[in-house]
Amino acid sequence: MGMRRAMLGLAVSFAVVGAGALAAAAIEAERVLYEQDFSSQLPTCWDTTLSRDAERWVGDGEYHLLVRSPWHQAVGLLLDHRFAGGCIAVDVTQRAGTPHCSYGLAFGFADPGNYYRFTITGDGYMEITRCSGGRWGYLVYRKRCYLLRLGCGATNRLEVGVSGCVLTFKINGAMMAEISDRCAVTGSIGVFVETLFSGEVHVAFDNVRVTACERSALP
DSSP: OHHHHOBOOOOEEEOOOOHHHHHHHHHOOOEEEEEEOSOSSSOOOBOOOBOSSEEEEEETTEEEEEEOSSSOEEEEEEEEEEEOSEEEEEEEEEEESOSSEEEEEEEEEEETTEEEEEEEETTSEEEEEEEETTEEEEEEEEEEOTTOOOSTTOEEEEEEEEETTEEEEEETTEEEEEEEESSOOOEEEEEEEEESSOOOEEEEEEEEEEEEOSSOOOO
16 A cells, blocks of 8 residues: 555654543533434535446445455545544444455545545554655554454444644544644545455445534543
């Protein structure tokens, strides 16, 4: 994969989440900017383009990405919303294909060479990466996550919070990382699927929720 070929050294620092921060987060109010459960027959503004390598569609109350080719990534974007802070959450379910694949949330998507990914894999790993000027670098290196529900049909909820330069990441309600990143996070939001040796990986996404809040989304 392109991300594996060239990794940048990034200025990233990690912070300890203290009791005071947790208490402050507990009382902050959220304002819903966008919600979608894909149950309506009305257009959803999610990308539904087709290609030889990938398909994107809305059906059966979910948004679907099917990547047919090996060593290929497909991104599906919410076309009418630009994200510049707040919280994003989505349910992710692998429907078919090998567990040796990755998928998750894309955010701060300025163009294909500049965006972030919050990634989980079908075989139980997670990582957080940033593409800057077409070059990938790790914010959190690939590591085992025992909170992930594995197997086709298992659903995991991913959440990303952005407040200024502070980014927070949750899986199934549990905090995975809090990062201070100097780059401004602004751009489209979306989801992605990436294959390795085998194609025909099908992942469904549901219950997308975008909220605005003054602080990052702490547990």
